Amino acid sequence: xxHKIKDATIPHIPTGARISRWIGxxxxxxxxxxxxxxxxxxxxYTFAFSFxxxxxxxxIWKGFTFDNWKNPCGAPEVCSxxxxxxxxxxxxxxxxxILGTMIAFAIGRYSFKGRSTSNLMIFLPMATPEIxxxxxxxSLFLVFxxxxxxxxxxxxxxxxxxxxxxxTVKARIASLDxxxxxxxxxxxxxxxxxxxxxxxxxxxxxIAGAALLAFSLSFxxxxxxxxxxxxxxxxxxxxxxxxxxxxxxxxxVIGSAMFFLALAIVITGQIVGRKRKVSA
Amino acid sequence: xxxxxxxxxxxxxxxxxxxxxxxxxxxxxxxxxxxTPVGGGxxxxxxxxxxxxxxxxxxxxxxxxxxxxxxxxxxxxxxxLAIAYPLAYAIAFKGGKLKNFMxxxxxxxxFTSFLLRTVAWKQILGEEGFVVPTLRNLGxxxxxxxxxxxxxxxxxxxTYNFLPFMTLPLYASIDRIDPRTLEASGDLxxxxxxxxxxxxxxxxxxxVVxxxxxxxxxxxxxxxxxxxxGSPNTKMIGNVIESRYFKIVDYPTAAxxxxxxxxxxxxxxxxxxxxxxxxxxx
Numbered sequence: 042x043x044h045k046i047k048d049a050t051i052p053h054i055p056t057g058a059r060i061s062r063w064i065g066x067x068x069x070x071x072x073x074x075x076x077x078x079x080x081x082x083x084x085x086y087t088f089a090f091s092f093x094x095x096x097x098x099x100x101i102w103k104g105f106t107f108d109n110w111k112n113p114c115g116a117p118e119v120c121s122x123x124x125x126x127x128x129x130x131x132x133x134x135x136x137x138x139i140l141g142t143m144i145a146f147a148i149g150r151y152s153f154k155g156r157s158t159s160n161l162m163i164f165l166p167m168a169t170p171e172i173x174x175x176x177x178x179x180s181l182f183l184v185f186x187x188x189x190x191x192x193x194x195x196x197x198x199x200x201x202x203x204x205x206x207x208x209t210v211k212a213r214i215a216s217l218d219x220x221x222x223x224x225x226x227x228x229x230x231x232x233x234x235x236x237x238x239x240x241x242x243x244x245x246x247x248i249a250g251a252a253l254l255a256f257s258l259s260f261x262x263x264x265x266x267x268x269x270x271x272x273x274x275x276x277x278x279x280x281x282x283x284x285x286x287x288x289x290x291x292x293x294v295i296g297s298a299m300f301f302l303a304l305a306i307v308i309t310g311q312i313v314g315r316k317r318k319v320s321a
Numbered sequence: 322x323x324x325x326x327x328x329x330x331x332x333x334x335x336x337x338x339x340x341x342x343x344x345x346x347x348x349x350x351x352x353x354x355x356x357t358p359v360g361g362g363x364x365x366x367x368x369x370x371x372x373x374x375x376x377x378x379x380x381x382x383x384x385x386x387x388x389x390x391x392x393x394x395x396x397x398x399x400x401x402l403a404i405a406y407p408l409a410y411a412i413a414f415k416g417g418k419l420k421n422f423m424x425x426x427x428x429x430x431x432f433t434s435f436l437l438r439t440v441a442w443k444q445i446l447g448e449e450g451f452v453v454p455t456l457r458n459l460g461x462x463x464x465x466x467x468x469x470x471x472x473x474x475x476x477x478x479x480t481y482n483f484l485p486f487m488t489l490p491l492y493a494s495i496d497r498i499d500p501r502t503l504e505a506s507g508d509l510x511x512x513x514x515x516x517x518x519x520x521x522x523x524x525x526x527x528x529v530v531x532x533x534x535x536x537x538x539x540x541x542x543x544x545x546x547x548x549x550x551g552s553p554n555t556k557m558i559g560n561v562i563e564s565r566y567f568k569i570v571d572y573p574t575a576a577x578x579x580x581x582x583x584x585x586x587x588x589x590x591x592x593x594x595x596x597x598x599x600x601x602x603x
């Protein structure tokens with residue numbers, strides 16, 4: 042390991058201190074492994090029980106089978122719930138990313154009257170418990186005689202995703218080197234060209250990250266959805282309602298598949314990002 | 322160029338949306354909270370009054386659940402901080418080439434629905450799981466002790482579920498610390514603990530504040546963990562609001578409870594942020 046060599050080449054540290062340092066360093070590595078194990082125990086459990094030959098209730102291990110993976114839509118409602126979650130997640134991501142990115146540019150790029158109020162307006166939805174967001178929106182929909190369902194759920198998701206998009210994109214804008222834009226201007230790019238050819242490509246990874254975050258927040262949301270979706274079933278809602286009578290193993294299949302899919306997307310994204318950096 | 326107008330034009334659509342679907346609902350919630358049932362009407366029929374005693378009634382009736390929500394949320398937040406801080410520290414300072422991969426691992430459990438993971442905990446800690454029989458065989462817990470349907474399980478579930486919300490902001494601020502400041506502290510004869518207390522911790526305070534808020538706020542309003550992992554004795558205020566809305570159709574009480582919850586959280590957050598001295602939050 043490289044750190045051992047580094048330690049060995051530093052002459053003035055006494056042996057005792059070196060050993061305790063080594064333990065100290067590895068202690069925190071060991072700790073990280075334990076913490077990650079803790080994080081992944083239920084994920085591993087969910088994955089393992091997706092192979093359970095369980096019939097209706099997936100509580101006790103009854104034997105190994107691939108059947109659930111071959112037929113993930115085998116249990117009633119699982120796939121329609123999943124389809125609803127994906128549709129809602131896609132629309133909520135689209136709207137919240139557009140609206141949130143615009144706000145992030147306004148707050149991150151300009152100093153204007155009302156900037157601190159704008160920051161407060163972004164912070165408030167994050168400081169409001171989900172149950173209050175969900176319940177208050179439902180009250181509003183009821184006043185206007187709008188039935189809870191698909192679009193109310195999309196709207197509700199956009200409300201809580203916007204703030205997270207703003208925060209993520211703003212952080213990216215703040216980390217930009219202003220000299221890059223100045224250089225573009227020096228090379229006779231006008232404001233619009235500078236934005237399109239320099240600023241936007243540089244902020245793009247932040248926007249992509251924000252969109253991914255928005256989608257996962259929306260896809261996994263239960264509380265706000267439960268208030269505003271009426272009879273529409275989303276995937277988390279399906280899990281919640283079937284928890285009492287036993288969740289079919291197909292739900293585990295979908296949960297595990299989503300996990301591996303998302304992991305693949307994120308890792309691919311990182312590799313592509315790194316290659317781009319190297320070639321640039 | 323309308324330079325002065327540009328930021329406002331950029332803000333307009335988003336803030337228009339937030340005003341309509343966030344501010345207006347909150348105002349509406351405030352109105353609903355003082356409504357009175359229509360005399361002789363059906364359940365769920367209310368008229369607008371200024372019945373502020375709804376708040377008193379709602380609070381007195383549910384003060385136990387209120388207290389429980391804040392106590393559970395506080396314990397879960399402290400536990401999550403204790404677990405996440407060394408983890409974030411390990412990723413930031415010892416991650417090396419694996420840093421980005423480890424960050425992905427922190428977020429990765431999110432992608433398996435958090436409800437599936439909570440149900441998984443219920444089964445792992447339940448009678449059919451492997452934990453309870455093992456602990457019983459080792460004599461650590463008695464035969465009648467169960468781990469699920471308890472305050473322990475609810476707090477544990479919340480700690481687990483909000484751990485990434487704690488870890489990510491902690492990582493962000495620890496990662497920004499220049500390792501040379503720690504070396505300088507060591508050069509000035511500070512031991513590891515002193516360096517942590519006087520250098521690392523103060524420099525990571527923004528992350529501590531952001532992480533604790535992102536954990537405490539959703540935890541205080543949560544009802545999923547209590548519903549899946551708890552018992553009637555571990556009901557939180559979220560469970561009460563939920564059942565007032567859906568089962569009892571008592572909108573004014575639900576609204577009064579929601580409004581109180583929000584107000585208490587906002588007050589706590591303001592005091593906390595002032596005390597911690599971190600102004601730049603978002």
